[in-house]
Amino acid sequence: MTSLETPVITGTRSNAPVKKRKGGYGSLGRLSRGDRIAVSLMLGVPTLLVLWLVWVPAVLSVVLSFASWQGIGGIDTIRWIGFENYKNVFTNYPPFAPALEHNVIWLAMLFVLATPLGVFLAVLLDKEMKGGRFYQSALFLPVVLSLALVGFMWQLIYSQDQGLLNAVTGSKIDWYGDPKVNLWAVLVATCWRQTGYVMLLYLAGLKAVDPSLREAAKVDGASETQTFFRVVLPVMRPINIVVLVITFIEALRAFDIVWVVNKGRNGLELISTLVTSNIIGEASRIGFGSALATIMLAISSVFVALYLRIALREDKA
Amino acid sequence: MPKPESQEHYLASLVPPSARAGVTRRGLLKGAAGTGAALSMSGLLSACGGGSSSGAGGSAGGKPTGTVTFGSNASDAPPKKAFAEVFAAFTAAKKVKTxxxxxxxxxxxxxxxxxxxxxxxxxxxxxxxxxxRFFAAQGLVGDISDVWKTIGPDFSDSFKQASTGDDGKQYFVPIYNYPWVLMYRKSLWADRGYQPPKTMDELTTLATTMKKDGLSPIAFADKDGWPAMGTFDILNMRTNGYDFHVSLMAGKESWQDAKVKQVFDTWxxxxxxxxxxxxxxxxxxxxxGLVKKQSGMYLLGTFASQQFTGADLDDLDFVAFPEVASEHGQDSIDAPIDGLMMSKSPKNEAGAKALLTYVASAEAENIYLKTDHGDVGANKNVDTSKYNAVQKKSAEIIGSTKNIAQFLDRxxxxxxxxxxxxxxxxxxxKNPSDIDGxxxxxxxxxxxxxxA
Structure with a gap:
């Protein structure tokens, strides 16, 4: 999903300066032959790649979502069944409702916990405190690890019989197995990683804020809190949007950690895991899985569209 | 999301194999013609199997040579080693590399x-x-009926049936199977005076006693989703019989049938x-949990014995799951068969068939079972004197049970x-009360x- 918005952005960004700049290269028509070839290659090759790797599969997925196919044999073995798959997803597939709910909880948790915490840590680290470098590396370390590995590491903490958590607290809770708690246990692990990611992004943004703005705020008698919310935060609008979008994307594409724990069953259903377990593997309900994927695509498109609107407005401003 | 290249890939991959298959078949015919039109497929193949080839000229019908490629799912150490040893013996005997x-x-x-x-x-x-049968019906695997003409006498009819596709041809060479049974530790049961249960009532009474004694009566795990199928299978076959199991699995019975609800209710x-x-x-x-004597018994395939070593392994014993309905007694059991298949158009067909013939032999299965001793050899003439107690009893139980099912997901x-x-x-x-829902x-x- 990440790559969905990139081509359009690059498109608009590269178009805008060309139109605005009257001097320099002038309009497209006045480019030299070599330049024109270079430009068309630089635009054309990535566009073809994006079409081939993103849009064609996406469109085919949508098309296949109206089919019944086991993934074996040629196109002639595909049976077209209209909206049957969608009807089944919504009315006749018990894991779907929990999956949707879990994705929403995932988004909410990243939004209220991981992202604010990351921002908070970034602000603290920006204070150039003693040992800041150390904390920064320590907090960023989880981001370097893949989520699959994160899931495994937390398994050592969560394991019912041999885990650290139960050994220390003496509880008997099965953190990854009990469907009442496993989603939250996994979310803690996810937030642990996501926080570092947001922190680093935000820290980079904070370093770029013009120090004179803060000084001016101080001179005007603004408190720390006021300075941050009234001055720094508005200045960092582009970073804020990036962080927001990352939060949405991470929530929607959440998959690996849950897959490592129990293949997204028993309390850990996510739309992405349902897509995988229907399409990959022996099951091969290609049509049904594509319908799930299409639903996921539709939901992500809403966020992508929102982001594009904000980003485009930004460009115009 | 299915990528288009994979679909392209499907389409592309469909052409060369069939083309290749054509070539092979032609080669085979030429070979057959060369050695005399009366020479049947089985004649050619027994030549491969017996190694007394008279030099059939065709590419596929000739004496097996070269290298056979083998795709293995035996990623655990014991079966991996077992296959390696079988193949080493094959290469030594038939001069074909793997x-x-x-x-x-x-x-x-x-x-x-x-x-x-x-x-x-x-x-x-x-x-x-x-x-x-599914992959055989899709035409994705190779017909090895001719191999079966050679190896057939070594297998009981039920193994042949289990190797036969919907079209009546054979596609599979069985190596071993293992029963799903109620396992326990002899020493624990002897200490506490537990008796193997014969009926549901006895099982419940035994489980109640175990609970009182501070044990988990029946060890149970379903994180991976499939072990619970074994419990469903056995309760279903005990309650409703083997035939109902077969037609329920084939989608011919309703899951809302009172018979199915009865199974869930017993469970x-x-x-x-x-x-x-x-x-x-x-x-x-x-x-x-069973090894540590924290659980009283465990319904699982005998592959669970992999978790037992040394003296603990000798202490492992099992019985068939108790009777539920008297008309079905203990006449059915899950005993899944693992084995080998040949791909649709192998690059080295003669070598592949020679390998399959060899692996099916008692000699090869003896080598295999020496290393992987949770299973029972499929070949009738396997040397059972080397079996450990678990293998001996498994063979007995499989041999004496009337109906052998493969397992729900198979x-x-x-x-x-x-x-x-x-x-x-x-x-x-999670919620056993809503059986109707x-x-x-x-x-x-x-x-x-x-x-579909």
Whole structure:
């Protein structure tokens, strides 16, 4: 999903300066032959790649979502069944409702916990405190690890019989197995990683804020809190949007950690895991899985569209 | 999301194999013609098998040479070693080399569709049952009926049946199987004076006593989703018989039938005696509970013996699951068969068939079972004197049980087993009270899947 918005952005960004700049290269028509070839290659090759790797599969997925196919044999073995798959997803597939709910909880948790915490840590680290470098590396370390590995590491903490958590607290809770708690246990692990990611992004943004703005705020008698919310935060609008979008994307594409724990069953259903377990593997309900994927695509498109609107407005401003 | 290149890949891959198959078949015919029109396929093949080839000229019909590629799901150390030893013996005897490509067991299973449609190895590991017949019906695996003409006398009829596709041809060479039984530790049961249960009532009484003695009566794990299928299978076959199991798996019976509800209801009565927290536990962990004498008994395939070593292994014993309904007694059991298949158009067909013939021999199975001793050899003439106690008893139980089922996920459509039954059984374990809701949901989903 990440790559969905990139081509359009690059498109608009590269178009805008060309139109605005009257001097320099002038309009497209006045480019030299070599330049024109270079430009068309630089635009054309990535566009073809994006079409081939993103849009064609996406469109085919949508098309296949109206089919019944086991993934074996040629196109002639595909049976077209209209909206049957969608009807089944919504009315006749018990894991779907929990999956949707879990994705929403995932988004909410990243939004209220991981992202604010990351921002908070970034602000603290920006204070150039003693040992800041150390904390920064320590907090960023989880981001370097893949989520699959994160899931495994937390398994050592969560394991019912041999885990650290139960050994220390003496509880008997099965953190990854009990469907009442496993989603939250996994979310803690996810937030642990996501926080570092947001922190680093935000820290980079904070370093770029013009120090004179803060000084001016101080001179005007603004408190720390006021300075941050009234001055720094508005200045960092582009970073804020990036962080927001990352939060949405991470929530929607959440998959690996849950897959490592129990293949997204028993309390850990996510739309992405349902897509995988229907399409990959022996099951091969290609049509049904594509319908799930299409639903996921539709939901992500809403966020992508929102982001594009904000980003485009930004460009115009 | 299915990528278009994979679809392209499917299409592209469909052409060369068939083209290749044509060439091979022509080569075979030429070979047959060269050695005399009367020479039958079986004649050619026994030449391969016996190694007394008279030098048939064809590319496929000749004496096996070169290298056979082998796709293996035997990623655990014991079976991997066992296969390596069998192949070493094969190479020594038949002068044909093997090239083994081992893939993680579950990954191999999940990628089987793409694997078979792509560029599969000449011979690969697979399972008997619907899972075998399905790929045979799709034309993705090679017909080895001629191999069966050679090896047939070494196998009982039930193994031949289990190797036969819907079209009556053979596609599979069985190596071993293992029964699903109620396992326990002899020493624990002797100490406490427990007696093997023969009926449901006795099982319940025994479980109640065990609970009082501070044990988890029935070890249980269903994190991976499939072990609970074994419990469902045995309760279903004990309650409703083997024939009902077969037609239920084939989608011909309704899951809302009172018979199915009866199975869930019986299971519901037993659930309080099952080890708690099963959905977060793997079968290995549950078996450890049995090893440590924390659990009283465990219904699982005898592969659970892998978790027992040394003196503990000698202490492991088992009985068939107790009778539920008197008319069916203990006449059915899950005893899944693992074995080998040949891909649709192997690069080295003569070598592949020679390998399959060799692996089916008692000699090869003896070598295999020497290293992998949780299983029972499929060949009639396997040397049983080297069996350990578990293997001996497994062979007895399989031999004396009238109906052998393959296991839920091998007897029905894989899409139904993995996307419907696994979540449904896990839901049942979480909430055993809503049997009506559960069975109606399974039935509705079944109808949407079994149309294709």
């Amino acid at each position: 090239k083994v490509n081992t893939v993680d067991h579950n990954t191999f299973q999940e990628q089987i569709n793409n694997y078979l449609q792509g560029n599969p190895d000449d011979v690969f590991t697979w399972f008997a049952g619907y899972r075998m 519901k009565g037993l659930l309080p005696y099952h080890q708690e927290g099963s959905l977060g536990r793997t079968w290995q962990e549950a078996a450890q 007897d029905t459509r894989p899409d139904f087993a993995s996307t419907v039954i696994i979540p449904a059984l896990q839901d049942f374990i 559960l069975t109606s949901s399974i039935e509705k989903q079944k109808k949407s899947i079994f149309v």
